Amino acid sequence: MRRLTLVSGCVLAGAVVAIAVVSFLWLPYPPEDTSGGRLAPPGLPHLLGTDKLGRDLFTQLMIGARIALGVGLGSVALGGLLGVAAGLVAGFATRWLDDTVAVVLDILIAFPTLLLAMLLVAVRDASLGSAILAIGLAMSAVVARLTRVLVKRVLAQDYITAARTSGTSWRRIVTEHVLPNIWPTLVVNLALQLGLAVLAEASLSYLGLGPPPPNASWGRMLQEAQATVLVAPVGAIAPGVLVVALVVGVNLIADGLRDVADPTRRRTR
């Protein structure tokens, strides 16, 4: 059962990753080729039909996979780095600093990713970089809070107290005791965050605040297809299915990893 979770997650997410990788090597049509004619129905030569500008839908979907994964992984990298760093600092800091960080984090977390992202887009204008920055920053608060809690938990252990009193350096405590203890939980959480980041990117793009055209983004494809949903329903369904596949895949991987990382979880909680 647990294996099944992990495997099906890998299959779903892997399929999307494969599409994104293939898109760099081969595309059915050039991305800007509008020769297909307006809203051609699915079939041949256009597998899923064309959009309103005559671009091949399948090609656009493949490029969309790049954007979704790019923004997802980019923001996880950014959010993970910032969050873990901030969490470590807060975890080790004096009580006063720690409390301040905790309050700030609570406020930041009170703002959902999307709203923070919208604000940042207002500051920086819509672009691929803005989307990554915005989602990554919003995510870093969540990661930081988790890291802080985990660090505190480890530091409260008796052997750490022993190590600290015996004069072990901070650096060694972090690298030898703290990080090895907290990373499994962090990885699982970051995987979940990846799914949320993909959703956030889709929502931003839907609102017109994501990576600007001509980048194909699933969220914007859905927004555009909305106008022609009665005439060409495929365009309003296919990008959504891919978003769901990717996010479900990533979440299943996270669940599977959690069981691997902490097989006793259900018993101990």
Added chain:
Amino acid sequence: MTAYLLRRTAFLLVSLVLAGALLFLLLRLLPGDPANSLLSVGATPEQIAAARRQIGSDQPLLAQFTSWAGDMASLDLGESFVGKVPVGPEIAARLVVTVPLTLLSFLLAVLLAVPVGYVAARRADRWYGTLLGGLSQLGIAVPAFWIGMLLITVFALNLRLFPAGGFPRDDWADPADALTSLALPVATIALVMSASLIRYVRSATLDVLDSDYLRTFRALGSSFPRAMWRHGLRNAAVPVVSILGIELATTFLGAVVVESVFALPGLGSMLVKGIEEHDYPVIQGILVVSTFAVLMIGFAADLVQRLIDPRLRGGSS
């Protein structure tokens, strides 16, 4: 309990002040002089200066902040640059849509999630338990706006059962009318939200089902429903309540996207417009109000959690 209440209130106040400062700074980073929105093309330098004076963007940052904080404290949210009307009443008018939307969605989501999550956990070994768990897995992966799009297509454009968007002109004068307008948006939010709630309820229930004390009670001869009722539910509710607080806050602000799908004149659409027009007072006002709401919800959730959690209660008194 009193000590806890005091500490928690102090925390709330500090949070409000800090949040205010953060918002103020963030908004001042917006590019472009807001005075631009008051000017026509070919404005002379004198006109630009006059516009900046009128808005106050020629003042030093600290002076702007002090006067801003004073206004906020006296509940004066300022006047919209673009609309030339006070922001406060405008926000109040929008809350007529956003608050019911949030609460109804929340209620529906909880009503859906609690029984479903419970069954999914209790019958995890049966096929339908697995199916419910799987569906919730699917549910948290679906973008809300997509569900909205699909609901509009099916229930508004094809079946003509509900309006595709908009809100009655006379608000709640005809409650049936207003509720019909909110039906699809509420369903959209509730579906997405219940998916994640189901997962929390399910895992909280699983934890309780696995717990030693429940097993002990049953070994002592208590019937399962009785043991569950007296001890299980309460313990399962503790983590769920804290999640509920976060979820309610998320719904409130997450209404931004759904409001735009359904063309609802709520706080979300006002914010999007404000951002596009660089209308500082509008953005500020909404963020101040929603931050306040979010922090208050967190405050309330913490209190409730403390009231129902026997361990936490015991610890403080």
Added chain:
Amino acid sequence: MNRKTPWLIGAVIAVALTLTGCGSGSGPESGAQGAPAGTAASGSHDPEATIEIGSLYEPQNLDNTAGGGQGVTEAFNGNVYEGLFRLTDEGKVENLLAESQEVSPDGLTYTFKLRQGVTFHSGAPLTSADVKYSIEKVTADDSQSARKSSFDVIKSIETPDDATVVVKLSDKSISFVYNLSYVWIINHAAKDLATSEDGTGPYKLGAWKRGSTLSLDRFDGYWGTKPANKGVVFHYFTEATALNNALLTNAVDIVTSEQSPDALAQFQGNDDYKITNGKSTTKLLLAFNDRVKPFNDRLVRKAVSSAIDDKKLLDSIWAGYGTLIGSMVPPSDPWYEDLTSVNPYDVNLAKQQLAQAGYPDGFSFTLDTPSYDPHPTAATFIKSELAKVGINVTINVITADEWYTKVYKNRDFTATLQEHVNDRDVVWYGNPDFYWGYDNPDVAKWVKDAERSDTVEQQTELLKKVNRQIADDAASDWLYLYPQIVVAASNLSGYPVNGLNSQFYAYGIKKS
């Protein structure tokens, strides 16, 4: 959501690009009496019906001299406020609150007699003081009116008695009366004009629910013909899709202006709806910076114009709607001529001209592209077209705000895309300081002389010369003219179909 931005800039551009229109009182005489829709199904209509109008253009506020934007013009012009003159949907200027006018032989003094028995919604009678106040409100220092600079020629406004207004000009201005049709006459004692009104029109403001609806109620004390309906409600949407869905589900009766052809398929061939294709003045421009290399060379501009297949672009964006134009002048302006053959689509010609200009292997440039539709699509298309003649385009997507600062104010660009919404705006090519920097002394002189003309014929002749010259110089590349599409439920009649300068007269709309 992103549909919102276009009209943010739409408003900016409307502000920006509205020059002194150069017409006299006579618009396009050929403007064949409006729409077929306008004449159908009278007789059986319901005079107590309320018309639900769907629009994308919510007013920012209700004061058109304080940045109310295009939305307030749509809702209020002619409906709530009236001018001394009215610009009809066919483009003619006719007397409204002015009963008569007299022009001195030197063309510098205009004497207007006001219609008697006109009252404001507040009950106050219309007097010459209100007219003076209203014109001065437009020309005031803090006015953000798009028409402000048109009235620079006004030297003085006098009010010898309650019914007479005398305006003295410093120079002849053949468009003066036309321009006056845009000046709303407002009660000089009115307050809070950003949120309320006091006009003389057939409707008074009912309620404005921001972000949602604005309603107008029939004004019982109206001096003229009563409206054909009890009132109208403007429903505002930020997205074309939501707007069309509202029409499909009967939440609104009419859509003032379709902004994309996507939804039209749902209304075509459906007896419940009527689609009208009216006259449009909105042009999509590939505007070169004529000051800088390589576009300071006329041949390069011509080559680029010839290398782009405008027809294919129009088809892919508007699916068969819209018109090709060869210059800045739309067919509804009196000085229109078909100039599409001046720079025809001809890739070989383009290559030849490039070689002649010294760029046999093409060149590279950056195209500043506003982030909202249709600009990114058009930019993508232009990029692939120009690649065929060796020109490499880098697309730089910018916001409306950035466009205004970077391109319009600082002229820091090589080429840009922009929609220009106004009628009679060819005269901008007479201003060498305008953002595109087209500097031809002949054209500047013709534009100036045209405004000082004595007759419409003289004016038309001069502006036609301007028109031909800018086309020959390929001052910009005029890609196409947008269509102006109104979709209405078929039980509606009497609505305006041309929507000139975004006005929308509602008083004739009948519902049966």
